[in-house]
Amino acid sequence: MDQIKWGILGCGNVTEVKSGPAFSKVANSSLAAVMRRDAEKAADYAQRHHVPKWYADADALINDPEVNAIYIATPPDAHEELAIKAIRAGKPVYIEKPMARNAAECERIIEAGKKAGVPVFVAYYRRALDYFLKVKELVDSGIIGDVRYVSICLQWQPYEEEVGENARPRWRVTPEISGGGHFHDLASHQFDFLEFVFGPVKTAQGISRNQAGLYEADDIVMASFEFESGVLGNGSWCFTIDKAQRQDEARITGSKGKITFSFFEKFDIIVENEAGTNVMHIPYPEHVQQPLIDLIVKELRGEGKSPSNGDTGIRASRIMDEICTK
Structure with missing residues (x-):
């Protein structure tokens, strides 16, 4: 990829400062579209953050030809479904933590990514701070x-x-x-x-x-x-x-x-x-996810390597599953 054009699924509080603005501050990266089920809130976010497009439907954003990478910032119950949809559309995914509700859901995301040859990243940004x-x-x-x-x-x-x-x-x-x-x-x-x-x-x-x-x-x-x-x-x-x-x-x-x-x-x-x-x-920097997003963009462009991906991201979920097993 030459220019990474991101779409956000779920532009809630975590995207206001921690992550959202960083996508357009990293070199060779821009935020092209956002989605939220509440159309009014999606439009408001797009206007405030100067994002060209907004959607109230996840599939519409995923299938937007001008979006070539997806950031999934919804609550965890939607991570698996949305990640696999984006992967099947051939678009790399950057998933908020925890990667999913449990390790089994994480495994299915990883399997889909490897089968399709599509990269999976997870927002464990402390690896880059x-x-x-x-x-x-x-x-x-x-x-x-x-x-x-x-x-x-x-x-x-x-x-x-x-x-x-x-x-x-x-x-x-x-x-x-x-x-x-x-x-x-x-x-x-x-x-x-x-x-x-x-x-x-x-x-x-x-x-x-x-x-x-x-x-x-x-x-x-x-x-x-x-x-x-x-x-x-x-x-x-x-x-x-x-x-x-x-x-x-x-x-x-x-x-x-x-x-x-x-x-x-x-x-x-x-x-x-x-x-x-x-x-x-x-x-911390103003946008705490920016250093990791920068490394992800570099990897997608063939210029570097992200320290956080699906294979590392699943491990925290496995540990928590073990600890909380009744």
Whole structure:
């Protein structure tokens, strides 16, 4: 491909800043069309973001001859169907994370892509962000010695719509739409990045429960896992805690020190070893998906390689499936 002309299926909140504008800021790339079931909202998005075309029908966008690559930014329940439709139309797909509701759906997308010879990419953009590349660089440098274990703690304040007398659970906590709850939405990023740093997870197990009864999905998860490299890991995720207890911390402990960082909220990386404590501040770019989109465009043009694709994207879903198996 010479010029990558993108179409977005599902131009909701995630596309407003994180991803949408980046498609036209990357070299040899442009956003040609957007689609949303609500025609008024699709037209509004197109007008605000200066997109030439908008649709209220997914098939119409997929079959638009001026669109040659598809970004699927709908909730996960539509990922498999839309990805396979786009693949059969011969158009590369870039799929929001998690790749689908479960590993079985991911496998069918990958199979369709390989059968048709069409590339599949997944929006695990931390593999291309400077902040997380620095964490990987520090681990690889041996600055904390041999890595022994990884610990994750994520305590996330519930969304206002999910609590109180007039609670309206969002799609992220409706398993038939999202595949699970906030764990599936957020831990997918964490496991994907940890595999990027340490290699494949060999085994994973856990306990997931709904303690507060605010919605259908599980709201607390405890897990342990082991990488093929021998590094061990554990994690706790709780989404029904008081605002004052909000926490987002990951710690990599080695034989000679430790690295502390955040997956979602903070921009500091703290390295502690025999030389002392070093704090590095690395903010995210304005459009967090832009570095990964740039690499995807380069791969589609035969100029580079994306670190996130279908084969890597499915792995986080497999891990979460193992952990949440009752």
